[in-house]
Amino acid sequence: VGYFDNIRRTVLLIPRGKVATYGAVAQAAGYPGTARQVAWALRGRGLEGLPWQRVVGHGGRISLPGEAGLHQRLRLEVEGVLFAGSRVNMKECAFDFRAIRRKRRSARRVSQK
DNA sequence: CCCTTGACTTAGA
DNA sequence: GTCTAAGCCAAGG
Numbered sequence: 001v002g003y004f005d006n007i008r009r010t011v012l013l014i015p016r017g018k019v020a021t022y023g024a025v026a027q028a029a030g031y032p033g034t035a036r037q038v039a040w041a042l043r044g045r046g047l048e049g050l051p052w053q054r055v056v057g058h059g060g061r062i063s064l065p066g067e068a069g070l071h072q073r074l075r076l077e078v079e080g081v082l083f084a085g086s087r088v089n090m091k092e093c094a095f096d097f098r099a100i101r102r103k104r105r106s107a108r109r110v111s112q113k
Numbered sequence: 114c115c116c117t118t119g120a121c122t123t124a125g126a
Numbered sequence: 127g128t129c130t131a132a133g134c135c136a137a138g139g
Contacts, residue, residue, distance in 0.1 A: 063120040
């Protein structure tokens with residue numbers, strides 16, 4: 001399991017209608033401070049089945065340049081992500097990875113009985 | 114090993 | 127709001 005796979009798994013955790021920043025993904029994947037490498041991972045191969053459009057820049061900026069950026073915005077709007085000007089409304093749509101840990105804990109509590 | 118490349122981020126000006 | 131400069135770090139040449 002390499003760096004790319006961990007980043008990939010983390011991106012898959014972001015639910016529909018939410019987004020996360022490169023930095024947040026890096027940290028959640030266990031590689032704090034490697035935001036640029038997250039971008040590198042998304043740029044590479046194997047994007048099929050990956051919700052890459054849910055990863056945005058700091059403050060909800062779209063970092064993908066050119067037409068691809070517009071494409072990303074459309075894909076997000078279709079998922080229900082709100083925009084405020086040229087940025088994602090992070091207050092509403094930023095995904096908090098800590099919610100995953102809470103979910104896991106409550107799931108375990110249920111299965112334990 | 115050194116150098117370059119980024120879908121990055123932060124801090125200043 | 128914009129722009130630059132510097133820090134950042136996995137890959138690839």
